[in-house]
Amino acid sequence: MSDIAHCIDHTLVRPDATQAQIAHLCQEACERGFAAVAVNEVHAQLASELVHGCGVAVVVAVGFPLGATSTRVKSYEAQRAIEAGANELDVVINIGALKGAQHDLVAQDIAAVIRICHDAGTLCKAILECGLLDEDETVTACQLAQAAGADFVKTSTGYGPRGATTHDVALMRKTVGRAMGVKAAGGIRTYQEAVALLSAGANRLGISAASSLQILLEEATRATGQASNGIELGEWAR
Amino acid sequence: MQLDSRTLDSLVEEITKQVVATLKEQTGQSAAAGLPPTPVACPRCEEHGVQHRPEIARQALQDGASRLSTTLGLRSIAQDVAQYIDHTLLKPDASQAQITQLCDEARQHKFATVCINPTNVRLCSQLLHGSGVGVCTVVGFPLGATPVKVKSYEAQQAINDGATEVDMVINIGALKSKEYELVREDIASVTRTSHNNSAICKVIIEAALLTDDEKIRACQLAKEAGADYVKTSTGFGPGGATLHDVALMRQTVGPEMGVKAAGGIRTYQETVAMLKAGATRIGASASVKIVQAAKAA
Numbered sequence: 001m002s003d004i005a006h007c008i009d010h011t012l013v014r015p016d017a018t019q020a021q022i023a024h025l026c027q028e029a030c031e032r033g034f035a036a037v038a039v040n041e042v043h044a045q046l047a048s049e050l051v052h053g054c055g056v057a058v059v060v061a062v063g064f065p066l067g068a069t070s071t072r073v074k075s076y077e078a079q080r081a082i083e084a085g086a087n088e089l090d091v092v093i094n095i096g097a098l099k100g101a102q103h104d105l106v107a108q109d110i111a112a113v114i115r116i117c118h119d120a121g122t123l124c125k126a127i128l129e130c131g132l133l134d135e136d137e138t139v140t141a142c143q144l145a146q147a148a149g150a151d152f153v154k155t156s157t158g159y160g161p162r163g164a165t166t167h168d169v170a171l172m173r174k175t176v177g178r179a180m181g182v183k184a185a186g187g188i189r190t191y192q193e194a195v196a197l198l199s200a201g202a203n204r205l206g207i208s209a210a211s212s213l214q215i216l217l218e219e220a221t222r223a224t225g226q227a228s229n230g231i232e233l234g235e236w237a238r
Numbered sequence: 239m240q241l242d243s244r245t246l247d248s249l250v251e252e253i254t255k256q257v258v259a260t261l262k263e264q265t266g267q268s269a270a271a272g273l274p275p276t277p278v279a280c281p282r283c284e285e286h287g288v289q290h291r292p293e294i295a296r297q298a299l300q301d302g303a304s305r306l307s308t309t310l311g312l313r314s315i316a317q318d319v320a321q322y323i324d325h326t327l328l329k330p331d332a333s334q335a336q337i338t339q340l341c342d343e344a345r346q347h348k349f350a351t352v353c354i355n356p357t358n359v360r361l362c363s364q365l366l367h368g369s370g371v372g373v374c375t376v377v378g379f380p381l382g383a384t385p386v387k388v389k390s391y392e393a394q395q396a397i398n399d400g401a402t403e404v405d406m407v408i409n410i411g412a413l414k415s416k417e418y419e420l421v422r423e424d425i426a427s428v429t430r431t432s433h434n435n436s437a438i439c440k441v442i443i444e445a446a447l448l449t450d451d452e453k454i455r456a457c458q459l460a461k462e463a464g465a466d467y468v469k470t471s472t473g474f475g476p477g478g479a480t481l482h483d484v485a486l487m488r489q490t491v492g493p494e495m496g497v498k499a500a501g502g503i504r505t506y507q508e509t510v511a512m513l514k515a516g517a518t519r520i521g522a523s524a525s526v527k528i529v530q531a532a533k534a535a
Binding site (some may be wrong): 008013014015017018019020023040041042043060064065066067068069070072073076077078092094095096097099100129132159160 | 253328330331332333334335355356357358380381382383384385387388391392399407409410411412414415447474475487525
């Protein structure tokens with residue numbers, strides 16, 4: 001059994017993802033004990049139905065991946081996602097506003113979505129997109145998200161210039177302290193990378209579907225000295 | 239003989255006009271004689287046709303040819319390409335200063351629109367008030383993976399803020415699963431919202447993720463749904479606009495519907511090539527460089 005599956009959001013947010021692929025994703029998540037499936041909003045309802053009862057949460061991406069829609073639209077999107085069965089929303093902050101030091105705007109934007117989430121018993125993760133930020137901006141974004149009541153801060157969308165680094169995670173963990181969630185996402189492909197990010201302070205990892213299975217395979221191989229947990233990568237190997 | 243590129247372009251254009259006129263005559267004669275009309279699509283156009291490879295004609299003239307024969311298809315491309323360009327800045331970290339500069343440039347060069355993310359619509363609408371430059375924004379962008387209701391809501395909000403054009407991304411997963419009703423309704427919903435508010439709707443198919451059959455199907459659905467344009471790419475996908483895709487889209491939607499080429503268009507030559515391939519709008523970030531090169535050409 002995996003030690004890290006319960007930290008992983010098993011993710012498929014490609015624009016060309018089909019319902020059949022989402023169904024595979026959900027099946028794998030239920031079989032392997034991932035923390036959640038992470039999908040775009042158009043697949044929220046299907047995912048919710050398919051993981052029902054197997055202890056896997058449904059994460060839906062909102063304002064994703066650019067974060068450049070209005071608060072009103074992010075709020076509407078959030079409400080519809082929750083209605084469709086989302087348990088957690090990963091929302092991209094207004095990155096342009098952050099870089100323009102419009103801190104109130106950044107805070108209000110994320111706070112609006114957090115309110116909607118918490119009213120519905122849904123968790124909210126604030127995606128910073130560290131690859132577009134300098135260290136000061138990363139720290140500020142964490143502080144704003146924490147003050148606004150976000151449940152997690154998250155490093156990246158996976159669509160930005162780079163994915164998660166241990167440096168990002170360590171900085172975020174240092175800024176928000178012990179209680180808040182820190183999710184690392186983007187470019188996590190190996191067991192070694194996953195463990196390094198968890199060690200740096202992440203307690204959740206967003207990993208693309210093919211890589212999640214690969215990582216569990218590597219974990220199992222290390223544990224037993226040979227591949228033994230019967231994972232076939234076929235569907236996801238591209 | 240040595241000819242500058244402007245003269246060469248004029249020559250190519252003039253020759254084509256003559257050939258087109260002759261072909262039309264011939265087509266009329268064939269129809270009258272009960273013969274099938276002269277085919278107007280050159281199957282090897284992409285490789286050899288002057289509209290796709292104007293440099294072939296140019297080179298021939300430079301090498302000393304005094305007569306060229308071409309097939310029809312070349313439209314008259316206005317020297318002033320600014321009117322075809324959506325001056326674009328969609329990076330998520332774009333600052334207000336950059337957006338303001340974008341609008342200044344659009345005013346100055348008389349681009350068709352600025353194309354920005356929804357959070358910047360209000361500012362652009364204010365800055366461009368009275369300028370004749372439109373405000374184009376993006377919906378369901380760039381993944382196209384939000385539900386119909388959400389895309390329509392987003393479009394409405396953008397229009398309320400001052401958008402005059404809405405570029406929406408189709409539900410690509412649904413297209414690939416052949417859920418054509420859903421794809422069409424998604425487009426129709428945003429198109430309705432746009433048209434109800436005097437805005438136009440362009441449909442981004444993200445051609446780089448599609449097979450040729452899927453591109454054709456997406457264009458057909460967009461046309462059926464009443465959209466104003468089909469558009470090649472978001473600029474955030476695995477590939478940008480290609481001449482092949484533009485020509486295919488133009489062929490699919492016919493002569494009236496708009497075709498916007500976007501993604502990776504950086505030079506005046508590329509701009510003209512896209513227009514000649516059938517595009518009627520260009521999405522570009524390097525717009526200023528393009529029009530400066532046009533003036534120098």
